[in-house]
């Protein structure tokens with residue numbers, strides 16, 4: 540009798556299992572996912588990975604359609620479209636989120652992180668999580684951070700071996716007061732501009748230079764319009780993957796889980812891929828004719844000294860608490 544029962548429950552379980560899997564509450568949906576870089580960039584590769592993961596995990600029902608090259612708008616425009624609910628997802632810089640949640644500017648203060656490992660620990664830990672969660676009152680759902688990377692300087696005027704060489708250079712920066720303040724302190728002429736307008740601005744001489752990770756300098760072909768590359772690693776820049784809260788709130792628990800898990804998988808893929816690509820980029824850019832130099836430790840120290848007041852200014856402008864929390868999180872990551 541007992542054995543019969545066991546057998547019966549076994550059969551029932553076997554019959555139920557596939558039913559449970561297909562009974563996941565998942566609708567057929569098209570998810571428009573916008574990003575700024577090209578399809579062949581580290582960003583583009585990771586969007587493709589995310590799309591494939593979501594498709595696998597949803598039995599093909601959730602279709603993530605990637606739109607690269609800012610074809611759905613600049614980072615800032617997309618943020619607003621997500622808030623309005625007219626676009627589902629995006630990945631972009633954290634720097635341009637300052638208009639939504641001011642505290643995001645804290646990541647842009649210079650020379651905070653020494654390496655990628657510290658950045659991963661802080662971004663994926665309680666500090667990064669808390670900041671990401673603060674977006675939900677503003678109509679955005681932050682899912683994961685990807686790596687944009689350590690930023691370096693390029694320009695078409697002259698090699699930069701000391702801070703003074705930045706004097707008078709019209710330097711495009713992200714639309715964020717921390718960047719404007721920092722580069723003006725270095726003596727450059729900071730020009731805030733959307734990334735989508737950057738190549739043309741350099742080509743036409745509206746700006747002389749910009750700063751971004753080497754992977755972006757490669758994938759956006761900035762070497763075609765910029766002669767000098769200075770390895771300065773002045774800021775570690777994250778990207779953040781976000782969904783429209785209006786749209787997200789209408790998803791089932793199963794759908795949210797699929798997207799969340801695929802986002803985490805894409806984060807791990809993206810960081811590994813970006814780091815591998817980054818290691819190749821300098822040689823590539825040299826081959827493309829860029830003249831490359833690295834700032835000396837002594838010069839970097841001078842720069843650190845010069846921008847100290849930027850930290851005080853940031854704290855005085857309402858950022859004291861978030862800055863203190865971030866510094867504590869970095870200190871903890873170093874232990």
Ligand code: TK8
Pocket residue numbers: 574575576614631632687713733734750751755776
């Ligand atoms: C791409 C941007 C870019 C960022 C910038 O949309 O604006 O310079 O570094 O990666 O988010």
